[in-house]
Amino acid sequence: MSNNVQPIYILPEDTKRTTGRDAQRNNIAAAKAVAQTVRTTLGPKGMDKMIVDQSGDVIVTNDGVTILEEMQIEHPAAKMVVEIAKTQEAAVGDGTTTAVVLAGELLKKAEDLLDQEIHPTVLAKGYRLAEAEAQRILKNIAEKVSLDQPDLLNSIAVTAMTGKGAEANRDHLASLAVKAVSSIAERKDGKIIVDLADIKVERIVGESSDKSELVDGIVLDKERVHPSMPETVNDAGIALLDCPLEIRNTEIDAKIQITDPSQLNAFLDQEERTLKMIADKIIASGAKVVFCQRGIDDMAQHFLSKAGILAVRRVKKSDMEKLNRATGARIVSNWKELSSLDLGFAGSVYEEKIGDEEMIFVKRCKNPKAVTLLVRGGTEHVADEVKRAVTDALGDIAAAVKDGFVVGGAGSVEMELAKGLRSYAASLQGREQLAVQAYAEAVEVIPRTLAENAGLDPIDVLTMLRSAHDQQQRWIGIDVFSGKTMDAWLSGVIEPLKIKTQALSSATAVAEMILRIDDVILGGSPEKKLERRSPADMM
Numbered sequence: 001m002s003n004n005v006q007p008i009y010i011l012p013e014d015t016k017r018t019t020g021r022d023a024q025r026n027n028i029a030a031a032k033a034v035a036q037t038v039r040t041t042l043g044p045k046g047m048d049k050m051i052v053d054q055s056g057d058v059i060v061t062n063d064g065v066t067i068l069e070e071m072q073i074e075h076p077a078a079k080m081v082v083e084i085a086k087t088q089e090a091a092v093g094d095g096t097t098t099a100v101v102l103a104g105e106l107l108k109k110a111e112d113l114l115d116q117e118i119h120p121t122v123l124a125k126g127y128r129l130a131e132a133e134a135q136r137i138l139k140n141i142a143e144k145v146s147l148d149q150p151d152l153l154n155s156i157a158v159t160a161m162t163g164k165g166a167e168a169n170r171d172h173l174a175s176l177a178v179k180a181v182s183s184i185a186e187r188k189d190g191k192i193i194v195d196l197a198d199i200k201v202e203r204i205v206g207e208s209s210d211k212s213e214l215v216d217g218i219v220l221d222k223e224r225v226h227p228s229m230p231e232t233v234n235d236a237g238i239a240l241l242d243c244p245l246e247i248r249n250t251e252i253d254a255k256i257q258i259t260d261p262s263q264l265n266a267f268l269d270q271e272e273r274t275l276k277m278i279a280d281k282i283i284a285s286g287a288k289v290v291f292c293q294r295g296i297d298d299m300a301q302h303f304l305s306k307a308g309i310l311a312v313r314r315v316k317k318s319d320m321e322k323l324n325r326a327t328g329a330r331i332v333s334n335w336k337e338l339s340s341l342d343l344g345f346a347g348s349v350y351e352e353k354i355g356d357e358e359m360i361f362v363k364r365c366k367n368p369k370a371v372t373l374l375v376r377g378g379t380e381h382v383a384d385e386v387k388r389a390v391t392d393a394l395g396d397i398a399a400a401v402k403d404g405f406v407v408g409g410a411g412s413v414e415m416e417l418a419k420g421l422r423s424y425a426a427s428l429q430g431r432e433q434l435a436v437q438a439y440a441e442a443v444e445v446i447p448r449t450l451a452e453n454a455g456l457d458p459i460d461v462l463t464m465l466r467s468a469h470d471q472q473q474r475w476i477g478i479d480v481f482s483g484k485t486m487d488a489w490l491s492g493v494i495e496p497l498k499i500k501t502q503a504l505s506s507a508t509a510v511a512e513m514i515l516r517i518d519d520v521i522l523g524g525s526p527e528k529k530l531e532r533r534s535p536a537d538m539m
């Protein structure tokens with residue numbers, strides 16, 4: 001009886017499992033699909049995407065990471081590719097499409113080799129060798145850049161914004177971005193330190209982007225809480241509070257039994273006294289300006305304005321942090337604890353109308369490095385996209401000066417890499433050679449896609465580029481506007497080295513990781529399954 005061979009189930013019944021080549025194919029297909037989505041946005045001639053969320057909000061963008069974040073991708077392997085974009089965004093702030101497209105292509109080439117029965121671990125090893133060689137080539141060909149080369153930095157900013165929403169006034173915006181980074185950059189022990197947290201990018205709807213400007217200090221899209229407060233305060237002690245300056249929950253918790261009018265008065269007196277205490281505490285600290293992350297009660301507003309204090313309520317947390325850096329004020333969580341020691345300083349705080357909106361300017365701060373880039377755009381969607389483009393430019397300039405190296409763009413650096421990798425492949429033997437060759441072909445996806453997106457014949461373009469690079473013309477790339485080749489360096493199409501090193505390393509790492517997976521087990525505990533959609537639906 002016990003001889004009956006029973007199948008052994010080690011997993012719950014409803015677990016979905018794919019193994020071997022099926023698992024690989026499925027994962028690769030998902031990763032390629034992600035790359036395919038953003039591919040058409042690459043480069044100056046890339047198209048935009050319109051993403052509409054469930055509440056009907058619309059985003060129009062060309063920015064790789066924004067698209068992928070908004071799309072709410074669920075496939076596990078696809079999510080890994082989305083992570084590349086996020087890492088790239090965090091590390092450089094630009095090049096997110098490049099990184100994702102590269103990962104997709106590495107996997108596509110890998111698929112061909114898997115079909116030829118090359119083992120995934122051999123492939124993964126070959127890719128790792130190729131990446132190391134690519135990084136070495138990049139270091140060799142990169143050119144130096146420093147803070148003393150504003151023209152070069154300008155080209156980096158222009159390159160970052162070409163083909164984005166900021167296109168129309170990109171020269172103006174580029175020079176603002178360069179000025180912003182230069183004004184906050186610090187030389188320390190022979191190193192350049194740039195902390196982009198010192199630059200606040202504030203967008204204003206209304207007027208075109210050429211009205212954008214760089215302001216010393218912090219600008220908030222806020223107005224003073226009460227019109228009888230002063231519009232301008234000079235040499236101001238500044239208090240930052242993240243507690244409400246109001247008595248809360250009286251509506252919800254109104255359990256007080258009031259039986260006669262005198263009790264009501266007593267209750268109101270009590271409330272007023274507390275609000276007076278709040279105001280007095282602030283006045284006693286010596287603050288002339290208060291930024292509060294929460295609400296400020298009408299009565300408290302009244303007391304503060306009588307004392308000539310300028311108060312702003314419901315300031316965003318991120319702005320509170322910026323104000324903390326800029327003015328040196330400590331963010332206090334309990335008004336009872338506020339003292340003069342917590343105050344920061346700004347030479348001038350005032351309210352001014354910009355376009356249709358009142359803004360609060362905090363200038364001549366204790367920390368002179370704080371600046372705000374006021375980015376303007378005709379409509380909400382335009383202003384948002386201009387802001388994204390400017391943020392890319394800031395990231396690129398910062399990466400370039402921190403790292404000290406730049407490379408030519410327009411596909412030139414990828415062509416140079418492909419060339420170097422091919423000759424490296426020739427020095428290897430066996431199947432790894434095939435993998436390195438595949439890697440070389442994969443990096444050419446960047447110039448190929450730039451050409452495709454510009455409506456050019458990618459084969460013609462790659463042939464032209466290859467022959468130029470064979471003649472040692474390192475920075476020859478594709479002029480997407482004329483369809484001819486051009487010297488990217490001389491044309492000012494320049495990118496920070498960091499975009500490329502980061503894209504190569506994260507794309508390779510994820511491709512390798514996906515290649516090594518031969519078993520996908522979709523399950524998890526039943527409780528979890530009730531909460532989220534069954535992962536089986538994703539496949």
Ligand code: ADP
Pocket residue numbers: 041042043044046062063064094095096097098099159160162163408409410411446450478479480493495
């Ligand atoms: P990413 O998200 O990867 O930054 P982009 O849409 O910004 O994607 O495109 C970047 C690519 O466009 C880079 O390869 C860059 O070299 C190229 N590029 C930028 N400006 C030009 C230009 N004027 N001519 C040709 N290629 C350009």
Ligand code: MG
Pocket residue numbers: 094095096160392
């Ligand atoms: Mg870019």
